[in-house]
Amino acid sequence: MAKSKYKEKEKPVGPKARNDAYVMMLFITFLAIVAGCVLMYLDNQDYGGKPAPKEPVPSLSSADTKG
Secondary structure (H helix, E strand, O other), X not given: OOXXXXXXXXXXXXXXXXXXXXXXXXXXXXXXXXXXXXXXXXXXXXXXXXXXXXXXXXXXXXXXXXX
């Protein structure tokens, strides 16, 4: 069996992972989603639980259905 360069309990020494621009972008995206959810909730409260008004469906004339 080949001997390992490192012992089983030792970890290789190297630079530690740092927070970079992608972590900051992830945080900003999270804040934007939370803000959007809060704004959607507040907008829904303005309607007071009323359903959206129903509009009549326009009927198609025979000229519209022919090619």
